[in-house]
Amino acid sequence: MKITGHFLSPNRQTEILPFETASRPIVGFARDYPTGLSSGMHSHPRAQLLYATSGVMRVDTQDSSFLVPPTTALFLPASVEHTVKMDGPVAMRALFMLEEVAQRVAKVTKVIAISGLLRELILAVCAEGVEWAREGRGDHLAALVLDEIGKAEPLPLGLRRSTDSRLRQVLEELSKCPYDRRNLEEWADVANTSSRTLARLFRTETGMSFRQWRQQARLAAALSALSTGATPTRAAAIAGFDSVPAFGAAFRGLFGITPGQARGHYFGAHDK
Structure with missing residues (x-):
């Protein structure tokens, strides 16, 4: 994780590290956050799909602001600097993706609509753990997730700063x-x-x-x-x-x- 300006707490940096270094192409990250928590400006070496089953996230990049309610998710390419603020309690269920894998389906920051299938796939990947078994359920889930992200409808929820x-x-x-x-x-x-x-x-x-x-x-x-x-x-x-x-x-x-x-x-x- 690269950090600029205000930074995440050492504990949060430590808990995110396994998801940034996992050998699997896609891993799920499940955490609940309190109202008002702000990450500060930072970036990750992997692409992310930021999604919350409840609560609203406000995400700022260097040039745009995004509102991410539970009907949507935000795709962030690898190394894009951003800050996340929790607008109310947030149940985050996010995905970390290897850059070369993520680029097959998206290359720019965008908000996408979350279908019922994509929501369930995200939850299933989060339940698999960081080092899920290869050549099994995890591989199938990863392939389906990528397919759904690639087909998802982009939404006009980004406003340039x-x-x-x-x-x-x-x-x-x-x-x-x-x-x-x-x-x-x-x-x-x-x-x-x-x-x-x-x-x-x-x-x-x-x-x-x-x-x-x-x-x-x-x-x-x-x-x-x-x-x-x-x-x-x-x-x-x-x-x-x-x-x-x-x-x-x-x-x-x-x-x-x-x-x-x-x-x-x-x-x-x-x-x-």
Whole structure:
């Protein structure tokens, strides 16, 4: 593990080492973490699939921020620096993968949808231990996991970060309160710049307009809320929508499913 800035505790570094050095192509990592725990910026020599059966993870890389609720997982290539913060108690069930194996199915950081099959495969790999028997169940599970990751649908849950201090202040406040209704001109006052400059910064730094970035941040927060038990009405309020039907239409437009389906997808799988 490579560590920069704030670092993981020595105990956590020690417990992760066997998973970074295992001879198997894929190994499962199962740990429960308390609310607010933050790993600090670090990287691993192996690729990871970060998944939680319950709770929400907020993962920051050098250039993007990702929200990872239980209906999704985050694929991280080997050596990508990142920090993980637990937004509530988190039951992490992650996978460590040899770089050459992981590159067969994915080469960039991305959030993917978790199918019922992939969820069960992750749990099964975690139950196998670090040095699972070769030419048996472990090999079959590893092959299926890789196939499912390769076929998984990528989701728009990554938001690019900014190196500009003016825009970064706005992005951080909007991430904390996505329902904030201030318009571009009001946010420009917060950033101590003009609305034209702020609009330009959104385009050049994030690849989105102000409205697009805010909408995606709002809907990502709504998905997180739905995945942890919120009703569609509550999720709409969290996302800053007055109208539940309007929220439903925007949610389906981004994720391809309704808020009710997103909530039912997690609870239906979790209760099995």
